[in-house]
Amino acid sequence: MSETKSPLPAISDLDLAGITALVAELGLEKYRSAQILDAVWRSDATTWAGVTTLSKRAQETLAAVARFYSTETVEREDVEDGATTKLLITLSGGAKVEAVLMRYPPDPRRGRGERATICVSSQAGCAVGCPFCATGELGFTRNLTAGEIQDQVRLARQILRGEGRELTNVVFMGMGEPLQNLDPVLASIDGLTDPLRGGIGQRRIVVSTSGVVPGINRLAQVRPQVTLAVSLHAARNPLRDLLVPLNRKWPVEEVVAAAAAHARTTGRRTTFEVTMIDGINDRPDDAAALVQVLRGSDSHVNLIPMNSVAHTPWQESSAQRIEEIAEQLRASGLSVTVRRNRGREAGAACGQLAAERAGTPPPAAVARRRELLVVASAAALQGRRSPTPLAPSGPLTPSDPLGGGDAP
Numbered sequence: 523m524s525e526t527k528s529p530l531p532a533i534s535d536l537d538l539a540g541i542t543a544l545v546a547e548l549g550l551e552k553y554r555s556a557q558i559l560d561a562v563w564r565s566d567a568t569t570w571a572g573v574t575t576l577s578k579r580a581q582e583t584l585a586a587v588a589r590f591y592s593t594e595t596v597e598r599e600d601v602e603d604g605a606t607t608k609l610l611i612t613l614s615g616g617a618k619v620e621a622v623l624m625r626y627p628p629d630p631r632r633g634r635g636e637r638a639t640i641c642v643s644s645q646a647g648c649a650v651g652c653p654f655c656a657t658g659e660l661g662f663t664r665n666l667t668a669g670e671i672q673d674q675v676r677l678a679r680q681i682l683r684g685e686g687r688e689l690t691n692v693v694f695m696g697m698g699e700p701l702q703n704l705d706p707v708l709a710s711i712d713g714l715t716d717p718l719r720g721g722i723g724q725r726r727i728v729v730s731t732s733g734v735v736p737g738i739n740r741l742a743q744v745r746p747q748v749t750l751a752v753s754l755h756a757a758r759n760p761l762r763d764l765l766v767p768l769n770r771k772w773p774v775e776e777v778v779a780a781a782a783a784h785a786r787t788t789g790r791r792t793t794f795e796v797t798m799i800d801g802i803n804d805r806p807d808d809a810a811a812l813v814q815v816l817r818g819s820d821s822h823v824n825l826i827p828m829n830s831v832a833h834t835p836w837q838e839s840s841a842q843r844i845e846e847i848a849e850q851l852r853a854s855g856l857s858v859t860v861r862r863n864r865g866r867e868a869g870a871a872c873g874q875l876a877a878e879r880a881g882t883p884p885p886a887a888v889a890r891r892r893e894l895l896v897v898a899s900a901a902a903l904q905g906r907r908s909p910t911p912l913a914p915s916g917p918l919t920p921s922d923p924l925g926g927g928d929a930p
C-alpha cells in the first residue's frame with residue numbers, strides 16, 4: 523500500500539525566531555531571516571522562485587523544507603462591482619474553503635477611512651450543522667492549521683496591495699466554528715497581530731462563535747483585545763436547538779452569560795448575530811425574547827437576512843419585517859444594525875460556493891430534509907424541545923440522505 527506523504531509545513535506558521543532557527547539549520551546566511559519574513563508578509567511573490575531577494579540556492583533550499591503558500595489552488599471572482607472578491611481555495615488533501623474580501627468606502631459620519639475586511643475560514647466544513655447554513659450541510663472535513671488561516675490573509679493583502687489599499691480587519695466568520703479549532707486560531711491571531719508579520723491590531727479582529735462556552739472563556743483570558751461575535755439566531759432554547767444544534771450542549775442562557783463575562787473581563791462589547799428567517803425567528807415574540815436575554819448586557823445586535831440554501835424550506839425575512847424587528851429592539855434599549863450579507867451575489871456567503879462544488883444532492887434527499895425541517899420548526903415554534911439534532915453534520919448523499927456524523 524502506498525503511503526500518503528504529509529505536505530511540507532507552511533512558512534507562514536513560523537515567526538522570526540522560527541525562521542531564524544530554520545535558516546541556521548539549513549546553513550543559510552543569518553541575514554536571510556529578515557528577507558524571508560519580509561517576502562512572506564510584504565512581497566507579491568507567490569512561490570519561493572518569485573522571491574527575488576533570495577539567491578537561487580536559498581530559494582531551492584527553502585522550497586525543499588517549507589511551502590511558500592499552503593494553498594494548492596485559488597479561484598478568484600470579483601463581484602458587486604469589484605467591492606467583493608471571493609476566493610475558493612483548495613488546500614492539501616483537496617479540502618476546499620472560502621475567504622471573502624470586502625472593500626468599504628470611507629464613512630466620514632463615523633469618522634472612518636477606507637476599510638478592507640477579509641472573512642476567513644477556520645475549518646473545512648463544520649461539525650455544528652446549523653440547518654440554514656451551506657457549510658453545515660457539507661459536514662466536517664478537517665481543521666485548518668494556523669498557516670492555512672494566515673495564508674488566506676496573505677492572499678487578501680496581496681490583492682489589496684495591487685490596488686494600493688491596505689487590509690484593515692480580519693473576521694473569523696467563514697467556514698467552520700473557530701472555537702472548535704481554538705489553538706490554531708489563537709496561533710494565527712499571534713501571526714496576524716505580530717508587528718513583523720501581519721501587523722493587524724487585535725481590536726481589528728473578530729472571532730465569531732455559535733456558542734462554544736469554554737472557548738469564549740479562554741478567548742477572554744488569552745486574547746482580551748479580540749472582539750467576540752456570537753451567532754445567537756434565537757433567544758429561546760427550543761428554536762435555538764433547531765437553528766444551532768450546539769445549543770443542546772450550551773443553551774442560550776449559558777452562552778449569553780459567557781459573553782457577558784467576556785465583556786466584563788475584556789471591556790469589549792459583544793456582537794450578537796441573528797440570521798433573519800421568514801416566519802421562523804422574525805416575530806415580535808422573538809424580538810421580546812431577545813430583549814429579555816440581552817437586557818443589561820454590553821452588547822450590539824446585528825440582524826442579517828438569511829441566504830437561501832437549497833436544502834431548507836426557509837427564506838430570508840422581508841426588509842420591512844427586519845426593520846420592524848430592529849425598531850422593536852431599539853425601542854427596548856438595544857443597539858442594533860441591519861446588515862446586508864456581503865458576498866451573497868457571488869453565492870459566496872456561508873460556504874455556498876464550496877457546497878456547490880461538492881455536488882448537487884439528490885432531489886429526493888433535499889425534499890426529505892425540507893419536510894423534516896418543516897415538522898421540526900413547527901414543533902420548535904410551539905416550544906417543544908427535541909433531544910436529538912435534526913440536522914446532523916454530513917453531506918447529503920444517496921446512501922446517507924440525512925447526513926452522518928455527530929453534532930457536538
Ligand code: SF4
Pocket residue numbers: 648649650651652655656657658659696697698699732753872
Ligand atoms: S453557521 Fe457557522 S457554526 Fe453553523 S454550521 Fe455554518 S459555519 Fe458552522
